[in-house]
Amino acid sequence: MSSEQKLLHISTSPHTKYQETVPSIMLSVCLALIPAFAASIYFFGLRALVLTVVCVVTCLATEWVIVRVLLKRPSTLGDFSALVTAMLLAFNLPPDLPPWMAVIGSIFAIGVVKWAFGGLGHNFINPALAGRAFLMASYAAPMTIFGPPRTGTMSGLSESTLASLTNKVDGISGATPLPAFNKIMELLRNESTQASELQFHIIDFQETISHLFFGNVGGCIGETSAAALILGAIFLWYKHIIGLRVPVLFIGTVFLLSWIFNGTGSFFTSEALLIPVYQIFAGGLMLGALYMATDMVTSPITPMGKAIFGIGCGLLAFTIRKFGGYPEGVSYSILLMNLAVPMLDRYNRPKIYGKVHTNA
Amino acid sequence: MFGKFSFKGGVHPSHCKDQTASLNIETLPAPEKVIIPLSQHIGAPAKIAVKRDDMVKIGQVLGEAGGFVSAPVHASVSGKVVSVGPFAHPLGKQVTAVEIENDGNDDTVEFTPLPTPWREAAPQEIVQKISAAGIVGMGGASFPTHVKLSPPSNKPIDTVIINGAECEPYLTADHRLMLEKTEEMLCGAMIIKKILGASKIWIGIEENKPDAIAVISEKIAQDKFKEISLAKLKAKYPQGGEKQLINAVTKRQVPSGGLPMDCGCVVQNIGTAYTIWDAVCNGKPLYQRVVTVTGSTIRKPANLLVRIGTPIKTLLEHCDIDYDSTQKVIMGGPMMGLAQSDFTAPVIKSTSGILGYKTLTTGVREYDCISCGNCVKACPIHLVPSYLAKYVQKGLYEDAMTWNILDCMECGSCAYACPSKINLVHYMKVGKFHAMGIKKEKEKK
Ligand code: SF4
Ligand code: SF4
Numbered sequence: 001m002s003s004e005q006k007l008l009h010i011s012t013s014p015h016t017k018y019q020e021t022v023p024s025i026m027l028s029v030c031l032a033l034i035p036a037f038a039a040s041i042y043f044f045g046l047r048a049l050v051l052t053v054v055c056v057v058t059c060l061a062t063e064w065v066i067v068r069v070l071l072k073r074p075s076t077l078g079d080f081s082a083l084v085t086a087m088l089l090a091f092n093l094p095p096d097l098p099p100w101m102a103v104i105g106s107i108f109a110i111g112v113v114k115w116a117f118g119g120l121g122h123n124f125i126n127p128a129l130a131g132r133a134f135l136m137a138s139y140a141a142p143m144t145i146f147g148p149p150r151t152g153t154m155s156g157l158s159e160s161t162l163a164s165l166t167n168k169v170d171g172i173s174g175a176t177p178l179p180a181f182n183k184i185m186e187l188l189r190n191e192s193t194q195a196s197e198l199q200f201h202i203i204d205f206q207e208t209i210s211h212l213f214f215g216n217v218g219g220c221i222g223e224t225s226a227a228a229l230i231l232g233a234i235f236l237w238y239k240h241i242i243g244l245r246v247p248v249l250f251i252g253t254v255f256l257l258s259w260i261f262n263g264t265g266s267f268f269t270s271e272a273l274l275i276p277v278y279q280i281f282a283g284g285l286m287l288g289a290l291y292m293a294t295d296m297v298t299s300p301i302t303p304m305g306k307a308i309f310g311i312g313c314g315l316l317a318f319t320i321r322k323f324g325g326y327p328e329g330v331s332y333s334i335l336l337m338n339l340a341v342p343m344l345d346r347y348n349r350p351k352i353y354g355k356v357h358t359n360a
Numbered sequence: 361m362f363g364k365f366s367f368k369g370g371v372h373p374s375h376c377k378d379q380t381a382s383l384n385i386e387t388l389p390a391p392e393k394v395i396i397p398l399s400q401h402i403g404a405p406a407k408i409a410v411k412r413d414d415m416v417k418i419g420q421v422l423g424e425a426g427g428f429v430s431a432p433v434h435a436s437v438s439g440k441v442v443s444v445g446p447f448a449h450p451l452g453k454q455v456t457a458v459e460i461e462n463d464g465n466d467d468t469v470e471f472t473p474l475p476t477p478w479r480e481a482a483p484q485e486i487v488q489k490i491s492a493a494g495i496v497g498m499g500g501a502s503f504p505t506h507v508k509l510s511p512p513s514n515k516p517i518d519t520v521i522i523n524g525a526e527c528e529p530y531l532t533a534d535h536r537l538m539l540e541k542t543e544e545m546l547c548g549a550m551i552i553k554k555i556l557g558a559s560k561i562w563i564g565i566e567e568n569k570p571d572a573i574a575v576i577s578e579k580i581a582q583d584k585f586k587e588i589s590l591a592k593l594k595a596k597y598p599q600g601g602e603k604q605l606i607n608a609v610t611k612r613q614v615p616s617g618g619l620p621m622d623c624g625c626v627v628q629n630i631g632t633a634y635t636i637w638d639a640v641c642n643g644k645p646l647y648q649r650v651v652t653v654t655g656s657t658i659r660k661p662a663n664l665l666v667r668i669g670t671p672i673k674t675l676l677e678h679c680d681i682d683y684d685s686t687q688k689v690i691m692g693g694p695m696m697g698l699a700q701s702d703f704t705a706p707v708i709k710s711t712s713g714i715l716g717y718k719t720l721t722t723g724v725r726e727y728d729c730i731s732c733g734n735c736v737k738a739c740p741i742h743l744v745p746s747y748l749a750k751y752v753q754k755g756l757y758e759d760a761m762t763w764n765i766l767d768c769m770e771c772g773s774c775a776y777a778c779p780s781k782i783n784l785v786h787y788m789k790v791g792k793f794h795a796m797g798i799k800k801e802k803e804k805k
Contacts, residue, residue, distance in 0.1 A: 020779045
């Protein structure tokens with residue numbers, strides 16, 4: 001073939017690109033969620049599997065109907081973002097939720113939160129969390145009733161701790177870690193006179209924390225095993241998909257505040273140090289900080305913005321946990337901070353090379 | 361023994377240099393015809409000094425400098441001028457060029473080195489020589505070198521940096537020069553220092569060229585090159601960008617909108633340093649240069665010493681290009697190089713490489729921005745490319761300006777890193793074009 005006749009492709013530089021693509025990133029997130037998924041099936045059995053499958057099917061179907069039928073655009077299922085939303089939504093549901101509620105939550109997450117604003121990249125709050133918040137508002141009772149894990153206790157407290165507490169605190173045997181903890185704290189405050197007898201060492205912290213860490217506690221599907229969540233997050237960090245800034249500052253802030261306001265009146269007793277450890281492994285903090293506060297679309301893009309976002313999430317989560325009506329504040333803290341993202345980016349532009357910082 | 365120098369931001373494309381890094385520079389036989397554009401530099405094009413049917417010799421001036429910020433061009437073969445007219449230029453437009461038919465005799469004009477040894481010569485005299493030799497920045501920017509070497513007296517220069525980073529993937533031309541013409545290149549660096557009256561010379565080399573680092577550290581241990589220091593740079597793109605290099609080596613930053621001389625630095629590329637030596641000590645003008653020819657469709661990659669004006673077709677065929685699988689031909693490196701549409705376009709003074717490419721970046725599915733922040737992390741100027749692109753898409757050029765779009769150096773790091781495959785650099789170019797217009801408009805008022 002003569003060279004002159006050959007049509008060459010012309011395009012602007014660069015002529016080479018990084019191999020990572022949107023689908024590959026989303027797929028990696030799904031992969032990272034698999035250990036936690038496996039743990040949830042192990043601890044909660046088939047119900048976790050069923051709920052997750054229901055969410056996945058509904059989310060993908062909703063996405064497909066909106067894109068293909070309503071918008072008549074090429075399918076977007078291949079970017080796997082709907083799959084990520086589905087898994088995260090399922091992870092935020094109690095294992096005993098009736099599956100039809102999961103269907104509603106999924107439709108809301110994809111149909112309203114994601115597509116009403118233009119699909120991937122345009123939603124301003126995390127669809128999975130918004131789906132959870134929607135269900136919380138609509139079906140508060142089933143959303144807050146948790147069944148125990150197949151082995152072990154709801155709260156992760158050891159049998160002996162529970163036995164010594166049940167006659168003193170109502171309903172502690174059926175509570176998930178955070179409410180159980182709050183009840184114990186309340187008890188301690190009320191019985192201040194007997195505080196010397198009822199000290200923290202009645203709680204077998206080591207065992208409890210190991211349960212929280214490995215997952216033998218009640219709670220939402222994906223919350224159960226901190227270890228599995230951390231494993232997946234290390235994978236994402238290694239692949240440069242999540243940064244450390246947001247999760248570390250988020251968890252760090254909760255840790256620090258829980259330590260300062262630990263309620264024991266001292267700072268360096270083993271209880272005072274174990275309480276914040278308990279706080280960071282209990283509830284949805286790991287799931288939220290590692291997978292939902294790091295959602296690219298709904299977190300700031302600038303380094304400084306990310307830092308403030310992480311700290312803000314931590315502050316709000318701690319405040320809600322400590323003073324709010326809900327035992328768990330992680331999802332609301334992230335949703336609230338999502339709303340602040342455009343502002344955080346706008347006022348935290350990086351200092352450019354060769355110029356003093358201005359926000360003109 | 362040396363700390364590693366670097367800057368903040370940047371990306372890590374695969375180096376792809378193995379194919380040519382160990383190949384000696386090979387002289388490409390002069391082609392039958394050369395096409396020498398009168399504009400091969402930033403600034404005014406050269407003014408034509410020959411006409412059709414003139415006989416010319418190697419080194420003869422074809423075009424005189426068209427102003428201070430301009431450079432003359434010289435014949436690279438001997439023979440007859442067969443035409444003067446518009447020809448395809450590698451930068452993608454038609455430009456007036458001189459076409460010479462090679463008579464194969466390689467007659468040269470008499471090359472006159474500087475009459476006095478350069479150590480004793482007046483700086484002005486040396487700059488004159490460099491300017492007459494038509495030397496421009498050979499790393500890609502092609503800014504006339506004599507202009508860089510004549511800073512105004514209120515901008516003293518204390519540091520000369522020789523840029524041996526060669527951070528673009530594939531390219532090995534500078535690498536080979538450092539290995540094969542070490543002394544000459546170092547001499548060129550000393551000449552630059554002498555002209556500017558600087559106190560320090562740095563040579564910045566990326567750590568992925570250990571052989572060059574070894575050779576140069578050995579040389580600079582000698583007494584005659586003792587004023588030169590070596591900066592071992594982290595291998596990262598765009599380590600060889602002027603601003604990044606200055607920042608890595610001296611920790612200074614070029615003020616936004618300013619030039620390296622505003623922070624006391626002058627950066628010259630390896631090829632330029634070598635050519636300066638050649639002009640000053642041998643009297644040779646810039647009429648040939650080293651070009652790396654490589655890429656996935658080039659079957660015999662090489663580092664070639666090429667006459668300026670040789671059509672890229674000659675280089676590609678010499679290196680046995682597989683035309684059938686070639687989808688793209690790039691002049692320069694893959695990060696900032698220009699895709700070529702016309703194989704008759706000639707090698708010019710700033711051509712550091714010609715790449716034959718099989719894979720395409722066009723036609724890849726583009727997604728909407730997912731705010732992943734990769735572009736922000738990658739930008740060596742610390743801009744927020746995703747926001748800039750969004751402003752440009754909406755035509756909000758003024759907003760793009762307040763977000764400093766004019767500081768963008770079009771390095772391509774952001775677009776390289778974008779998982780949504782958004783061609784961010786394209787938006788930057790469009791945005792900068794409009795922003796320049798707005799700026800000029802404002803300055804008029
Ligand atoms: S092309 Fe411009 S915006 Fe993109 S990384 Fe380079 S300097 Fe930054
Ligand atoms: S790299 Fe691309 S997808 Fe990521 S923030 Fe920048 S423009 Fe958006």
